[in-house]
Amino acid sequence: MSKTPIYRIKGLSHQYHSSPVLEIDELTIPGHSIIGLAGPNGSGKTTLLKMLAFIEKPSSGTIWFDGKEAEPFSPLVRFQVTYLPQLPYLMKRTVMDNVTYGLKIRKDQGDHRLKGYEALSMVGLSGDELANRKWFELSGGEMQRVALAARLILKPRVLLLDEPTANVDENSSRLIRKAALLAREKWNTTLLIAGHDMDWLMSICDDIIYLFQGQITGRGRHNILFGPFQQNSEGGWEQTIGDFQRFAVTRPPSENSVAVILSSDMHITPQNDSIPGKGNAVKGVLTNLRIETFRNTVVATVMVDGFCFIVDLSEDQKHNPNLYPGREVFLSFHPKDIKWQQP
Structure with a gap:
């Protein structure tokens, strides 16, 4: 874990239809750490992840990324931060096309298929068996892991996971944990993970932030x-x-x-x-x-x-x-x- 914060938040506030859903005075996230977000439904976990993924702009407040003020879709954070929602979306294409799509958008010049095999291997899936399989031929656990592989292939500095084990079996849950730890080990990736499975979160996280009614109620x-x-x-x-x-x-x-x-x-x-x-x-x-x-x-x-x-x-x-x-x-x-x- 790095002492240098990858994120710093100050005066963050967000509303939906004039109703406050997030109020955070100040928060820092150390680089190379794995941080859990815990709390009941509606506590603001997903909203905070979206703010940190820079796909949604807060109503007010400032977010610094790697020491610089950042906003949605700015060059500073593009391809640096990737977000996996609770219900991942796969394109109506093959598994390999889904996994390597981000490389094409980024105009990566490497061997996309080889990198796709490596990313699938990280989440416990075989490229030989799944590369040409269609999106509708996957189980729930396979779909979640394919979506995760599509994020890991980008080697992100920050990976944000929203309830990654909510709709998967125990084996997929174990493999997702293994892949998350491997991302930090290989690339010093910082991970923020929202979840209800406290046993799983405790087994992987360095620290846990507790949210209730949009506010931080504890940390540790x-x-x-x-x-x-x-x-x-x-x-x-x-x-x-x-x-x-x-x-x-x-x-x-x-x-x-x-x-x-x-x-x-x-x-x-x-x-x-x-x-x-x-x-x-x-x-x-x-x-x-x-x-x-x-x-x-x-x-x-x-x-x-x-x-x-x-x-x-x-x-x-x-x-x-x-x-x-x-x-x-x-x-x-x-x-x-x-x-x-x-x-």
């Missing part, structure tokens, strides 16, 4: 609970997780408040006893364990009724044979550890 590898929060019959406050489970929280400062819980303040155990903050536990499944060498810790990913949480394991838990992927666990935190933020 921590847990976010979005409102609204409910007051129960006893006067306490809580957040429903899934259909039946609930987390107790302290009183939110406002109805739009966002609860932030650090991964170091989350706890898991195989049993529903001896839990710190007992009485505030929900049942989930431990889906992943990974080592974060730069923090010298082991991080667990726990899914609770479709919600993803990350937990730093204690020294004792790192050696607990009863904590393994697929194991049912209980997840808890103490309400006093919540850090409230306003969008």
Whole structure:
């Protein structure tokens, strides 16, 4: 990751039909980094990606690219930044024609077919098998990866991905992750990835930016609970997780408040006893364990009724044979550890 920012944003604001959808006072994105954008539907993730792709101009504010002020379709950013929407569009041509189209537009003089084979290989597809296949003969996962190959062939300085794993199977998701990491390794590409799959985002991103109602509510590898929060019959406050489970929280400062819980303040155990903050536990499944060498810790990913949480394991838990992927666990935190933020 470079210390020099590839993007700098100041006073960014955007409206659709006079309704504000994005308000960002200031933001920097380091070069050569992989940054995730997380938040509920309508939080502004796609709008921000379009601003950073320079395909849509903000209502107000300034975006600097590589230290220079940039606007849509300016020579500074043309062919430097490429964007893959959630539902990729393929031309009614062969796979190879789709993958190499950008090279033709750029008037690249190299061997387009060879480069097309290399780009397809990066996303786990065989040029021999797919080069002459028509666009309508592809599965959803193949279509997504062909569209990604059409971006990778340009060796972009910045690659923006909008929900790249939303409509693909697990194997395609894994291959998309591999291709994204390879782009950074080979070309120092900076990636910004919007997604709902927090487990996937955590596995690839250096940093995660959380958006809510068009504003940044947090940044880092921590847990976010979005409102609204409910007051129960006893006067306490809580957040429903899934259909039946609930987390107790302290009183939110406002109805739009966002609860932030650090991964170091989350706890898991195989049993529903001896839990710190007992009485505030929900049942989930431990889906992943990974080592974060730069923090010298082991991080667990726990899914609770479709919600993803990350937990730093204690020294004792790192050696607990009863904590393994697929194991049912209980997840808890103490309400006093919540850090409230306003969008």
